[in-house]
Amino acid sequence: MRLLHQQKNSKFAFYSRNLLRSMTPKVIYQRQLRYLLNTLDQYDKHYIASRVDYYLKHQAPFTLPEEKTVQIKRYRKQGQSAYYYDLKEYLNYFDSRHHLAYRFGDETHLEPFPFLVKARPIHGDNANAVLFKLNQVRHFNFITDTLSFREKKNTAVWRGAAYQPHRIEFVQNYHDHPLCDIGQTNHSEPAKPWDKGFLSISQQLQHKFILCIEGNDVATNLKWAMSSNSLCLMPKPKFETWFMEGTLKAGVHYVELKDDFSDLEEKIHYFSQHPEAAEAIIANAHEHVHQFCHPGREKLIGLLVLKKYFELSGQWQAK
Structure with missing residues (x-):
């Protein structure tokens, strides 16, 4: 690899x-x-x-x-x-x-x-x-990903601090899902099963799917995720920055998930089996990113x- x-x-x-x-x-x-x-x-x-x-x-x-x-x-x-x-x-x-x-x-x-x-x-x-x-x-951290979508694992990844209720619920529900590598980087007292260590961008890019989840405002990882050859999965964004998140279209620039993530497994299966559909969305994501380069x-x-x-x-x- x-x-x-x-x-x-x-x-x-x-x-x-x-x-x-x-x-x-x-x-x-x-x-x-x-x-x-x-x-x-x-x-x-x-x-x-x-x-x-x-x-x-x-x-x-x-x-x-x-x-x-x-x-x-x-x-x-x-x-x-x-x-x-x-x-x-x-x-x-x-x-x-x-x-x-x-x-x-x-x-x-x-x-x-x-x-x-x-x-x-x-x-x-x-x-x-x-x-x-x-x-x-x-x-505004854009990366160069030399792995193609098809070379990556059929799994989804997320790492981040989970302080907001929607992030806490997400990591509790999906930290042990077989199709996911999901965990929070802030540690609990006592330790919880969803407390997981830091993953570098390179490690996260081993996965076909990157979850981008808003915190207090936008998802910090959205910019580098959309510049990668992985597919961005996220609920419809509620906030925007200079990156103009409000112009992003579901099914065009990213794959939209329900707010409770209940369709996450379904989306992972579908795009794992239809890589050409994933690659079309990734190409559109790259085009959006290119505006800021x-x-x-x-x-x-x-x-x-x-x-x-x-x-x-x-x-x-x-x-």
């Missing part, structure tokens, strides 16, 4: 890059902004605009209460350093007098005015949750989201 190659994000490289950015004078970034925005002519403008409008749904001007926002020049690191640096990279390009509202972490509640957030509910009036690419060192275009979209945010809040002045 061939080796599996993966590109796991290096936290050392991430923090090193951001240390170098912090040493660069802000005026250099602001001089680059016009040039970077002009690179829009190199891309499909309709596609770029659709992405920007997906993340920031507002089209009409809105008001930001200054007492509940932060000026860029007063933006400081207070925990959640990965989030801080992801946003700081883009704020460097804008006028330090601009102010904004943001929220770090896994909370998904909606605010009374536009906030930059990592995740939001897919359904309902979510326009005040402006999606930004936050904590990308953890979440163009660093220059991704940076431009991030800048345009902030530009639109500052425009609609009456702060951006075209030069």
